[in-house]
Amino acid sequence: MSEKPTPRILDVSAAVLSKNDDLAEHNRSLFADQGVVVLNLLSSPGSGKTELLRRTLTDLKGRVKAGVIVGDLETENDAVRIRESGAPAIQITTGTMCHLEADMVARAAESLDLHDLGLLIIENVGNLVCPAAYDLGEEFRVVLLSVTEGEDKPLKYPTLFKSAHVVLLTKTDIAEAVGFNRDAAVRNIHRVAPSAALFEVSARSGDGMAAWYAWLEALVARRRSP
Amino acid sequence: MHELSLMEDTLALAMEQAAQAGATRVHRLLLRVGDQSGVVPEALQFAFDALGPTVLGEGVRLDIERVPVVCWCSQCHDSFQPNEIIYACPVCDRLSDEVRQGKEIELASMEVS
Numbered sequence: 083m084s085e086k087p088t089p090r091i092l093d094v095s096a097a098v099l100s101k102n103d104d105l106a107e108h109n110r111s112l113f114a115d116q117g118v119v120v121l122n123l124l125s126s127p128g129s130g131k132t133e134l135l136r137r138t139l140t141d142l143k144g145r146v147k148a149g150v151i152v153g154d155l156e157t158e159n160d161a162v163r164i165r166e167s168g169a170p171a172i173q174i175t176t177g178t179m180c181h182l183e184a185d186m187v188a189r190a191a192e193s194l195d196l197h198d199l200g201l202l203i204i205e206n207v208g209n210l211v212c213p214a215a216y217d218l219g220e221e222f223r224v225v226l227l228s229v230t231e232g233e234d235k236p237l238k239y240p241t242l243f244k245s246a247h248v249v250l251l252t253k254t255d256i257a258e259a260v261g262f263n264r265d266a267a268v269r270n271i272h273r274v275a276p277s278a279a280l281f282e283v284s285a286r287s288g289d290g291m292a293a294w295y296a297w298l299e300a301l302v303a304r305r306r307s308p
Numbered sequence: 309m310h311e312l313s314l315m316e317d318t319l320a321l322a323m324e325q326a327a328q329a330g331a332t333r334v335h336r337l338l339l340r341v342g343d344q345s346g347v348v349p350e351a352l353q354f355a356f357d358a359l360g361p362t363v364l365g366e367g368v369r370l371d372i373e374r375v376p377v378v379c380w381c382s383q384c385h386d387s388f389q390p391n392e393i394i395y396a397c398p399v400c401d402r403l404s405d406e407v408r409q410g411k412e413i414e415l416a417s418m419e420v421s
C-alpha cells in the first residue's frame with residue numbers, strides 16, 4: 083500500500099548566505115547606533131595589514147579612538163602586535179576557516195566598548211578569495227595590494243577587488259627593489275575597481291600615510307558630528 | 309575554499325525548507341551561482357558530493373545554474389553583459405561598477421516528495 087508520493091518542485095529563491103547577511107545587517111545597525119565607523123580590511127597573507135594597523139593606530143593615538151578585531155587561523159600574534167599601538171585588539175582564531183563571518187564579529191565586538199570608539203577596523207583572514215562573499219556589517223571595504231605581489235593581482239582576483247571602496251598599495255618603500263611597475267598596477271586597480279579610492283603607502287617609511295589618515299579622520303569626524 | 313562551508317549552509321537551508329513544506333525526501337537541489345560570486349561551481353559540486361548524501365539521503369542530486377554578470381552603464385542608461393572581468397560598456401567604453409546580476413549564491417528550487 084505504501085505508494086510513493088510524486089515529487090514536486092518547491093520554489094525557494096533564498097540566498098544561501100541569508101543568515102550571515104541578516105547578522106551583518108544587525109551588526110551594521112548596531113555600529114551605526116554606537117556611532118562607530120567600521121572597516122573590513124582584506125588582502126592576501128603578508129600584504130602588510132597588521133603593520134599598517136600598528137603604524138596607523140600609533141600615529142592616530144589621541145586623534146582617533148580605534149579598536150581592532152583581527153582574524154587568523156591560529157595564534158594571538160597579530161592582536162599582540164596591534165596592541166603595541168595602545169588600541170584594544172580582539173583576536174578571533176578561526177581554526178580551519180578561511181574567512182570571518184558576521185556572527186564571529188558580533189561576538190568579538192561584545193568585548194569592545196563600541197560607544198567609546200570612533201573607528202573599528204576588522205582585519206580579515208589573509209585570503210583574496212573567500213572573505214569576498216561574507217558581509218560582516220562593515221561600512222567600507224579596504225583591500226591591500228603590496229608591491230611584492232605583482233601588478234596583475236587585481237585582474238587575477240577581481241571579485242574581491244571589485245568589492246573594494248578603498249585600495250591601499252602597500253610597502254611602496256621597497257617598490258624599486260622588487261621591480262614593481264607602479265603605473266601598470268594603478269591601471270589594473272582602476273580598471274577592475276573604477277570607483278575605489280587609492281592610497282599609496284609605506285607603513286615603514288611613513289610615505290603616503292598622511293592622506294590615508296586624513297581619509298580616516300574625515301570619516302570619523304563626519305560620523306561624530308550631529 | 310569556502311565552498312565546503314557554503315555547502316553546509318545550503319544543506320541546512322534545504323533541510324529547513326523541506327521540513328517547512330512537510331516533505332520527507334529531497335531529490336534534487338537547484339543552485340544559482342553568479343559569475344562574480346567568488347564561488348567555483350566545481351568546488352561546490354565536490355562539496356555536495358561529500359556532504360549531500362549524508363545530510364539529505366542517498367540519490368540526491370545537485371544542479372548548478374550559472375548566472376552571467378549584468379552591469380549597468382550610467383552614461384548609456386542601459387545594461388550590458390561584460391565578456392571579461394573589466395566591466396567596460398560595449399557602446400561607450402565607460403567602466404561600470406554597478407553590478408545588477410551575477411553576485412548571487414541562491415538556492416533557487418528543490419524537488420521533494
